Amino acid sequence: MKLVKSLDKSLWVFHVNSGSCNGCDIEIVAALTPRYDVERFGIKLVGSPRHADVLLVTGPVTKPMRERIKRIYDQTPDPKVVMCVGTCGSTGGVFYDSYTLDGPIDDVIPVTIYVIGCPPRPEAIIDGVVKAWAKLEELRGETKKKEGKK
Amino acid sequence: MNGMDILMAVIGSVLVMLFGIFFGLVFKGIDRVLSARMQARIGPRVRQPFWDVGKLFSKENIIPENAVKWMFSSAPVLGLASSAVMLLYLPLGPLAPVLQGHGDIILMLYLLVIPSLAMVTGGFASGSPYAAVGAQREMVMMMSYEFPLAAVVVSIAWKLNVFGIANPFSITSIASNPIWMNSGILGIIGSAILLVVLIIVTPAELSKIPFDAPEAETEIVGGLLAEYSGRNLGIFYLADAVKTIVMGALLVAIFFPWGIAGIVGLAAGSVGAIAADIAFFLLKLFLVLFVSVTVIRTSFARLKIDQIVYTYWAPLTIAALFGLVLIIWDLNLLGIEWYPQVLGGW
Numbered sequence: 001m002k003l004v005k006s007l008d009k010s011l012w013v014f015h016v017n018s019g020s021c022n023g024c025d026i027e028i029v030a031a032l033t034p035r036y037d038v039e040r041f042g043i044k045l046v047g048s049p050r051h052a053d054v055l056l057v058t059g060p061v062t063k064p065m066r067e068r069i070k071r072i073y074d075q076t077p078d079p080k081v082v083m084c085v086g087t088c089g090s091t092g093g094v095f096y097d098s099y100t101l102d103g104p105i106d107d108v109i110p111v112t113i114y115v116i117g118c119p120p121r122p123e124a125i126i127d128g129v130v131k132a133w134a135k136l137e138e139l140r141g142e143t144k145k146k147e148g149k150k
Numbered sequence: 151m152n153g154m155d156i157l158m159a160v161i162g163s164v165l166v167m168l169f170g171i172f173f174g175l176v177f178k179g180i181d182r183v184l185s186a187r188m189q190a191r192i193g194p195r196v197r198q199p200f201w202d203v204g205k206l207f208s209k210e211n212i213i214p215e216n217a218v219k220w221m222f223s224s225a226p227v228l229g230l231a232s233s234a235v236m237l238l239y240l241p242l243g244p245l246a247p248v249l250q251g252h253g254d255i256i257l258m259l260y261l262l263v264i265p266s267l268a269m270v271t272g273g274f275a276s277g278s279p280y281a282a283v284g285a286q287r288e289m290v291m292m293m294s295y296e297f298p299l300a301a302v303v304v305s306i307a308w309k310l311n312v313f314g315i316a317n318p319f320s321i322t323s324i325a326s327n328p329i330w331m332n333s334g335i336l337g338i339i340g341s342a343i344l345l346v347v348l349i350i351v352t353p354a355e356l357s358k359i360p361f362d363a364p365e366a367e368t369e370i371v372g373g374l375l376a377e378y379s380g381r382n383l384g385i386f387y388l389a390d391a392v393k394t395i396v397m398g399a400l401l402v403a404i405f406f407p408w409g410i411a412g413i414v415g416l417a418a419g420s421v422g423a424i425a426a427d428i429a430f431f432l433l434k435l436f437l438v439l440f441v442s443v444t445v446i447r448t449s450f451a452r453l454k455i456d457q458i459v460y461t462y463w464a465p466l467t468i469a470a471l472f473g474l475v476l477i478i479w480d481l482n483l484l485g486i487e488w489y490p491q492v493l494g495g496w
């Protein structure tokens with residue numbers, strides 16, 4: 001897995017809804033509007049997981065979505081980051097312990113960043129992206145160290 | 151061609167291709183910034199497309215299991231190569247085309263189809279239903295914008311032919327005899343109509359909003375490109391950038407081929423004159439593309455495929471033919487004594 005510096009500057013986001021109430025999804029769209037304008041950071045919403053660097057997963061993972069989330073995760077080319085937006089994706093939130101759920105998200109796929117809130121404000125989502133950058137920076141350091149050892 | 155010519159052509163092609171890629175990406179960046187400003191956003195940096203390409207080339211390149219592998223991987227290369235070939239036939243400002251004297255505008259019409267065809271092949275080969283829908287839409291769109299485009303080209307060549315210019319279809323003679331020359335008021339109106347038609351055909355050639363139904367992200371998840379990732383997607387991205395420059399250079403060559411060096415008083419052929427002309431050419435190129443790509447893409451929403459076909463077959467074709475008729479009338483009227491003075495009164 002190669003982590004080039006341009007990855008930070010051009011994160012393409014694919015948005016997966018695993019059964020959310022649509023509250024978080026609207027906040028994600030709000031982050032793209034002129035007020036917050038995440039395109040400033042090179043972030044772009046793309047239509048296909050094949051183009052994505054970041055999977056933005058919302059919702060508590062209902063039973064039918066489990067396999068699909070896994071498949072979307074596999075369809076995304078490496079290197080990739082998974083961001084879980086919303087409390088219900090992180091813990092179950094208001095849907096905690098429901099018999100329709102197979103989540104939360106980190107039971108199904110590995111999650112890199114959690115953004116908490118029901119729904120989180122766009123600022124929080126942008127803060128999540130900043131955390132993703134820090135994480136990528138860390139990973140880059142590790143790969144460099146490993147290559148150095150070889 | 152002897153050995154020296156071939157060597158020069160090869161070096162020239164490489165340089166022209168690099169030129170196309172570099173300025174194509176620069177234009178993409180400018181386009182994104184300006185479009186963001188029009189929507190009261192700040193927008194990305196101008197060098198954003200370079201980062202995008204750098205990232206795409208470093209990512210994993212997935213070839214879907216049920217794709218036709220050789221077709222799937224060769225389509226992007228074909229798209230980029232054919233876009234770059236078109237640049238070899240177009241004059242880039244003061245620089246004559248690398249393959250001067252070898253192709254004409256009819257060849258351009260055919261070459262313009264190849265990048266789209268490459269995308270269609272790639273779409274069908276990727277074995278995804280979304281890509282197949284996108285490929286079908288792209289084919290329908292290709293058929294619809296071809297006719298207005300051909301009408302524009304025919305009008306221009308017809309006019310050159312009437313004035314007895316040798317090789318009316320060659321791009322060099324089109325560029326050295328701009329369509330505005332030797333015309334009265336009707337001719338100027340007719341040429342302006344043709345310019346508008348070509349400006350509206352350009353976004354369809356480039357699959358930009360409002361004519362991006364084949365690549366619609368929100369309805370068919372990226373359409374033609376749905377299954378492409380990593381390096382292959384990056385090559386398509388570059389092909390799109392180069393094709394943008396091609397369409398811009400074509401518009402400039404047909405409608406605005408003038409240089410600036412003579413006007414500001416630099417001696418023809420001197421280094422300063424060539425530099426000024428290249429800068430002026432880039433300015434014209436970016437202005438033309440700004441109007442036909444950025445403004446149109448920011449101000450309209452996506453049309454459905456049937457609306458696209460209607461737009462090109464009915465209003466635009468009629469407009470292009472009307473422009474042709476105006477030019478013909480104009481040339482017939484030029485013989486009458488009072489007619490050329492209509493413009494003189496202005």
Ligand code: SF4
Pocket residue numbers: 020021022023024025058059060085086087088089093094117118119120
């Ligand atoms: S976190 Fe709250 S707002 Fe967001 S999807 Fe879950 S329930 Fe809806």
